[in-house]
Every structure is written in structure tokens, then in C-alpha cells.
Amino acid sequence: MRIPRPGRRFGWLLVAIAAGLLVAWAVGSAVGRREHATLTAATTGDARLRQALLASEVARFRLLPLALADDRDVIAALTGSFAARRTLDRKLEALRRDTGAAVIYFVGREGLAIAASNWREPRSFVGNDYRFRRYYRDALRTGAGEQFALGTVSHRPGLYLSRRSAAGGVVVVKLEFDAIERQWRAAGGTTYVTDRRGVVLVSSRPDWRFAATRPIAPAAAAAERADLFVTALLPAPVPPPQTIAVTTEPNATGWRVTLIQSMRPIAGVVRTAQVAALLGTLILAAIGWTLRERGRRRTERTLALESAVAARTADLSREIEERAAAEARADDLREGLRQANRLAALGQITASVAHETAQPVAAIRNYAASGELLLDRGDVEAVRGNLHAIGRLTERIGSVTSELRGFARKRTGAIGPVPLSEVVEGARLILKERLARVALSLPVIPPDLLVIAGRVRLEQVLVNLLQNATEALADSPAPRIDLTLTVEADTVRLHVADNGPGIAPEVADRIFTPFVTSRPSGLGLGLVISQDIMTDLDGALRLIPSASGATFEIALRRAA
Numbered sequence: 001m002r003i004p005r006p007g008r009r010f011g012w013l014l015v016a017i018a019a020g021l022l023v024a025w026a027v028g029s030a031v032g033r034r035e036h037a038t039l040t041a042a043t044t045g046d047a048r049l050r051q052a053l054l055a056s057e058v059a060r061f062r063l064l065p066l067a068l069a070d071d072r073d074v075i076a077a078l079t080g081s082f083a084a085r086r087t088l089d090r091k092l093e094a095l096r097r098d099t100g101a102a103v104i105y106f107v108g109r110e111g112l113a114i115a116a117s118n119w120r121e122p123r124s125f126v127g128n129d130y131r132f133r134r135y136y137r138d139a140l141r142t143g144a145g146e147q148f149a150l151g152t153v154s155h156r157p158g159l160y161l162s163r164r165s166a167a168g169g170v171v172v173v174k175l176e177f178d179a180i181e182r183q184w185r186a187a188g189g190t191t192y193v194t195d196r197r198g199v200v201l202v203s204s205r206p207d208w209r210f211a212a213t214r215p216i217a218p219a220a221a222a223a224e225r226a227d228l229f230v231t232a233l234l235p236a237p238v239p240p241p242q243t244i245a246v247t248t249e250p251n252a253t254g255w256r257v258t259l260i261q262s263m264r265p266i267a268g269v270v271r272t273a274q275v276a277a278l279l280g281t282l283i284l285a286a287i288g289w290t291l292r293e294r295g296r297r298r299t300e301r302t303l304a305l306e307s308a309v310a311a312r313t314a315d316l317s318r319e320i321e322e323r324a325a326a327e328a329r330a331d332d333l334r335e336g337l338r339q340a341n342r343l344a345a346l347g348q349i350t351a352s353v354a355h356e357t358a359q360p361v362a363a364i365r366n367y368a369a370s371g372e373l374l375l376d377r378g379d380v381e382a383v384r385g386n387l388h389a390i391g392r393l394t395e396r397i398g399s400v401t402s403e404l405r406g407f408a409r410k411r412t413g414a415i416g417p418v419p420l421s422e423v424v425e426g427a428r429l430i431l432k433e434r435l436a437r438v439a440l441s442l443p444v445i446p447p448d449l450l451v452i453a454g455r456v457r458l459e460q461v462l463v464n465l466l467q468n469a470t471e472a473l474a475d476s477p478a479p480r481i482d483l484t485l486t487v488e489a490d491t492v493r494l495h496v497a498d499n500g501p502g503i504a505p506e507v508a509d510r511i512f513t514p515f516v517t518s519r520p521s522g523l524g525l526g527l528v529i530s531q532d533i534m535t536d537l538d539g540a541l542r543l544i545p546s547a548s549g550a551t552f553e554i555a556l557r558r559a560a
Helices: 006-069 072-079 082-099 134-142 178-187 218-228 264-292 294-377 380-408 420-430 455-472 526-536
Strands: 103-107 113-116 144-150 157-164 170-175 190-194 200-203 243-247 256-262 416-419 439-441 450-453 480-487 491-498 540-544 551-557
Touching: 006 082, 006 103, 006 157, 006 170, 006 178, 006 190, 006 243, 006 256, 006 264, 072 082, 072 103, 072 113, 082 103, 082 113, 134 144, 134 157, 134 170, 144 218, 178 200, 264 294, 294 380, 294 420, 380 420, 416 420, 420 450, 420 455, 450 455, 450 551, 455 480, 455 491, 455 526, 455 551, 526 540
Parallel strands: 439 480
Antiparallel strands: 103 113, 103 170, 144 157, 157 170, 190 200, 190 256, 243 256, 416 450, 480 491, 491 551, 540 551
């Protein structure tokens, strides 16, 4: 039997170690790249979920000042007695309790708060002057305002949402983000929200709030401090070592969500893979050596294999547990988002009722006003015609509210053959005053042309499109709206086109998304509701590209 020389055995060992290190480095690099990509994708999805949760929370409160702007108690408090203001105090107090808002208050025409949900507290807002606040000035000037700032009374940061009321004054709702920050801390990682200039507004780490994440020019920094009502901006926060940061795209107000996650789990996985690769290489070398020294090396090979398998099994078990925990956290975040969306649905339906009854109410007001003039002239027949039109419009309001109640209960109305000419005539009746200011071109619609629809809902879609067109033509020197009709064997297509400025490309891609609008006073709900109605009618509503103005197509099934 030939005995191996010690020098040769030592050289074989060096070669095996060198090969093992090379394989470990290659495997570690590949595993590191894969785990980094996986963590980046997971962090990106998590950041988007957190941004969606934040946007849903803000959207839920954004409708509250809109609903209060026309409230009769708000109007009474502005023009009434101390008792009327105390009644509004109690109403705002109950609303704050039910909605979870930080505070709700109403500022009068002179800029003084005349009612507030915290009227019982020592630091009540009642009597405070808010003319210096930007959200108050913006609401008076444009009808709505929004500002994130530090409270001058509470000294707590929050988002102020304001709306000008019908009789003057401004309704203000303050939203604080303590609950969302707690959820972010519980979900893991570090999350913060920055504004357009990169200043931290909301954060799972309160000590980072009002820190500038990037350099800001002195003049811009001074304007930022004045808008936030802080004396100084903190220096840029320093993330912990071995972390990865993902920032989402900005929303409509310029807010971005940044999520920072630790990369230590990746380092652990890489080290495990490197150790496993090194052990595997050494084991292969040991096997090769064992083939030359069968008897003496057999026991050592078995022990090495068992040790490697046990270590790898433990590593895999830990990795499975960590992934299960991460999936559980993601499920919690998704459930929170679904809950927030359910809470926001009630506000969206309330805004829909206000939006879809606005046109009939305006038409009733116009018919009543013209009826008075006709009555003074003694034109009884014309007055009778106006009263008949008012009756039809009140029936339509009842039909619209009935449809929306059905929508809230996940129930739709019956559909069947409807004369298209009657739908067009009903829309002209509602928008008679608006359409009188534009040149309207109508197609010849046969009385026997029937489509499959619900008359009120289809009329609602056409009214929305015509009203949008008249508003777009407000500044046009020669406003014109053209309705054209295409009748096919199974389909009827009605096009509504105007010669206005058209729709911007960045808005056109999201025109059927809730709260997306190109008008400062618009809610962004009309086209969303209209598209939902057309889907329910087994039809379609589309924006058609055009060289000038805007063109929408209503596609309906033709009744046999």
C-alpha cells in the first residue's frame, strides 16, 4: 500500500480551499444580487401600499369640508345668534368623534373662528384669528385650500383641508397622522413622507419630522418655514447602515413616501450561501480524497456531510420563518388599506348625490325664475309649460337618488328598450340655460330608434358630458357642441364633441379615475360615475382622440 506524502496532502488541501473560496464568492455574489432584487421589489410594493393607505385616509377626510360647506347649521351660525353657533359647536364635536378628525372648525367672514369641535376645551379655537393661514386665504380665493403646518394653538402638526361655505366663511378640517405613523412603526422599517421641496412631514420616526432631505435655497427654505410655521428645518436624517431606501412617485400634491428597510437579512442569506458553497466544495474535495483513501476517510466524510446538512436545514428553517413573518405584515397592511377604502366609500357616495342632483336643481331654479317673469307678462301657457318641466325635473331627482341608493346596496335598476330621442330631449331640458349659450348641432333621431338602457341613468350620462362640454367652452369665442349619431346592426354610437381647449395628455390617461379633473372647481366624479353606469348598461363610454376639443363616445346595444 502506498502512503501519501505529507507535502502532497497539504498541496491538495490548499487547492481545495482555494476552489471552495472561489465558488463561495461566485455563489455569494449571485445570491446577493438575487436577494437584493427580491428585497427591492418587496420594499417597493410595501412603499406603494403605505402610500395608498395614506392617500385613502386623506381622501376620506377631503370630502368632509365639502359636505359641510352647504350645511344649514353652518349658514345659520354665520348669520344667526349665539344659540345657532352653539348648535354648530355641538354638531362639529359629534362629527369629530365619528370621523376621527383632529379638529373641525368654522371661520367667519372676518377671519375669526366662530365654532369649533373643541369649544369645551381650554385651548378652544373659537375666537382665534386665522387670516394669516394660507389654507384660509386659498379657500376664500379659489373655493378650497390645503396646507400642512404646525398648529399655533395645539402645537401639533397636521394637514388642514378647507372649503368656502355657501354664505361665506370657511370650513376647516385638521387631519393628524399619529395612527398611520404607529401602523408604519408596527409594520417594520422606517417610513416618512416628504413634500415638493423634500421636507419630511409625516414619519414613523417623529425626530425626523421637518427635516430637509435635500439642499434647499435660502429663499425657498424661508418660504417653507413660513408655510409650515416652524422656526427652523432640521438637517437631513442619516439612515442606519446596511439599509435600502425606496421612494414612490409623487402624488397630485407632490407628496412622496420613502421606505427604508434593513439589508442585514440579505447579508445573512449571502453568508449562509457562501458557507454552504464552501462546505459543498470542500465536501466534494473530501469525497475525491476519500475515493483514494476509502477506508480511513469514510467516517470523516459522513460526519462532514451530516454537519453541512444540519446547518443548511437550520438556515432554511430560519429563512422560511422570516418570509412567513414578512407575508403576515404585508397581509396586515393590505387589510388596513381595504378598511380605509370601505370607510371612504360613504363619502364618495355622498359626493355623488351632490354632483348628480346639481344640474336638475339648477334647471329648476332657472325655470322658476323665468316663470315669475312670464307670470308678470300674463303668459299663462308658458308658465304652465315651465311648471310641467319643473315636475319632470323633480321626478328625475327622485330617480337619480333612487339609483344611487341602489348603488350603495350593490343593486342596479332594470334596463330595457328606451327611445334615444327622449333621452336627448330630457338632457336638453335639464341643461336648457347652459345650452342656450352655445351653438348646438343635433342629429335626426328616428322616434322608433330604441336602445337597451335605463332612461334616467343614460340621461344622467349625457347630461354629465354636455355639462362638461359647456364648462370647457366658457372662454371660447364661438362655442359649439356637435352630437352625431351612428347606427349599426347591433350597436348605436352617440358622439359628443366640442371645439374647446381639449383635455391635457397627462389628464387624459387618468380621466376615468376618481377625483381626477382638469377644472379647479370640479370633483372628478362625473366621468367615473358615467363610465360605471355605461358598464352596468352593458355599453361603453370612451374618450376619442381628436384634432381639437374633446370627443366622447357613448356605445349602446340596439334594441331588436
